[in-house]
Amino acid sequence: MNPSADVVVVGGGVVGCSVAYHAARRGARVVLLEAETVGSGASGAAAGMLAAQAEARGPDSFLDLLLESRKMHRKLGAELYEVTGLDAEYVWExxxxxxxxxxxxxxxxxxxxxxxxxxxxxxxxxxxxxxxxxxxxxxxxxxxxxxxxDGQVNSPRLVRALALAAARNRAEVSEGEPASGLIRQRNRIAGVRTARRKIAAGSVVVCGGVASGTLARHLGIRLPVxxxxxxxxxxxxxxxxxxxxxxxxxxxxxxxxxxxxxxxxxxxxxxxxxxxxxxxxxxxxxxxxxxxxxxxxxxxxxxxxxxxxxTPDGRPLIGPAGDPEGLLIATGHYRNGVLLAPITGDAVSALALGEQPAVDLSPFSPLRFEGQR
The missing domain is CATH 3.30.9.10 (D-Amino Acid Oxidase, subunit A, domain 2)
Structure with missing residues (x-):
């Protein structure tokens, strides 16, 4: 099956829209699938705090990730406004x-x-x-x-701006089209099924928030979300x-x-x-x-x-799902989805396109709970 997309993103919250935006900016052919409307889940409900230091409990890899993503937010608002004309209403007070x-x-x-x-x-x-x-x-x-x-942003407006910016970079943003399954060819995920079509893909990224485990279970993958x-x-x-x-x-x-x-x-x-x-x-x-x-x-x-x-440790699941290949996970962000959206989108889109991400994602591997009950 020849790929019709380089990257299919499952889930249109702030993390999924960020992955789609960053992948499309890299020139990838992107399809974003959202079961309802973009931002209709936790992202649209969030208060939008960008409280990297307030959220941290000590100096570690999680703090580093929070701080780097907060830094990216400083530039993201202007980027999105230039592409879309939408003001995400950042405040840095x-x-x-x-x-x-x-x-x-x-x-x-x-x-x-x-x-x-x-x-x-x-x-x-x-x-x-x-x-x-x-x-x-x-x-x-x-x-x-x-x-x-620390700062804050209007979370629903940020999600809309990311989705529109992805579309302006030629991504297909499909609302009301839930993924019903993953297409597996031997030891690789080769695409996504919906009720009306099959989408072949080089990489699939699951960004479905609390629903992320549903697709993963069909493959025997445990996502403790x-x-x-x-x-x-x-x-x-x-x-x-x-x-x-x-x-x-x-x-x-x-x-x-x-x-x-x-x-x-x-x-x-x-x-x-x-x-x-x-x-x-x-x-x-x-x-x-x-x-x-x-x-x-x-x-x-x-x-x-x-x-x-x-997640059990309060930290996100970001990175390859292991076996099968071609499947990436970006979920479990708990109360930091809005804050971590830029760094997650940039790093996961790089992985999806065979590039080296700018940050070390190993502490957030989706595989770190294997063997635990």
């Missing part, structure tokens, strides 16, 4: 990890220590300095770890009362350029029901008002849920 208790302040002090030792921009603010930076925050905040290089539901709500403001991302132990607040403040997110493993619950919304609302009392007087704009693709 840092993250405040605030402390409402002495125990949490001690944890944040430890994070400050190792981040400074790693040469990263980070400093401690006492309560007065926190309110000097963000006057609307609660008087109960005793201090905060300030990470000035499980849903972790996250509920999010939105509050309308004329002008957001904060400029930074604000994050404590119970919730985070992300001020958007259109005036909304996004409040997230619950952590609910093992459920496939994305609908928000009264308890989830109530818990987030109470935590948000505790951080930012101003929000109690603002209109409630809505709530929604998404299913993050979690």
């Amino acid at each position: 840092g993250t405040l990890r605030v402390a409402l208790s002495e125990a949490h302040a001690e944890d944040l002090s430890e994070a400050l220590r190792w981040q400074r030792e790693a040469g990263l921009s980070a400093r401690w603010l006492d309560g007065a300095e926190v309110r000097e930076l963000e006057p609307a925050l609660s008087a109960g905040i005793s201090g905060a770890l300030y990470l000035p290089e 499980a849903p972790v539901k996250g509920q999010i709500l939105s509050v309308e403001t004329t002008t957001p009362p904060i400029t930074s991302n604000v994050w404590d132990e119970e919730c985070y607040l992300v001020p958007k350029r259109d005036g909304r403040v996004i409040v997230g997110a619950t952590e609910e493993p093992g459920t496939h029901d994305r609908r928000p619950t009264l308890g989830g919304v109530a818990g987030l609302a109470g935590a948000a008002i505790g951080l930012l009392p101003h929000l109690a007087r603002r209109p409630f704009a809505g709530a929604w849920g998404g299913l993050r693709p979690g």
Whole structure:
């Protein structure tokens, strides 16, 4: 079967659209298959924080990946705007990890220590300095770890811009066309089947989020990806009362350029029901008002849920699936899909086209859980 595409990407979330965009930029013939509409899964539900330092737990390969992808985001917005005219609404105003208790302040002090030792921009603010930076925050905040290089983006707009940029680079973006199976020829994946056609391919990249394991199981491949539901709500403001991302132990607040403040997110493993619950919304609302009392007087704009693709160690599955050849995996990004989309797209598209990726993906190999139960 002669290939009709160099790369077929299964899944149109932020990671799949990034793979398609970067592969198409390299001149590849790309087909992106999305079962619903691009960004209809976890990517479209995400708050869009680019909190590389806030997410990390220490200096390791995962931190390196987060930092490199955050760096790529700095250029990506202008790139996409030039190609598509769509503004992904990047904001680079840092993250405040605030402390409402002495125990949490001690944890944040430890994070400050190792981040400074790693040469990263980070400093401690006492309560007065926190309110000097963000006057609307609660008087109960005793201090905060300030990470000035973190940022955020409008996640649904970023996904649309990546998909459109891929299409402008001659990729086929097919919505409403789920992959129903993989085509195997001897020891190689040779393409993808859908309800209406067979697409022969040089490489297939599975970027299906929580659904990624379905296709893999047909091949006897175990992808330990499980849903972790996250509920999010939105509050309308004329002008957001904060400029930074604000994050404590119970919730985070992300001020958007259109005036909304996004409040997230619950952590609910093992459920496939994305609908928000009264308890989830109530818990987030109470935590948000505790951080930012101003929000109690603002209109409630809505709530929604998404299913993050979690893995046993909280780190993504990126790279070759092993046997059979020709199959690449890019899933399991958990709560960092938006942040890690640029580096994943660039590295996986390179692998798909027989090139050496710019980063070492071995710590994130999909094969690292083989033999575990």
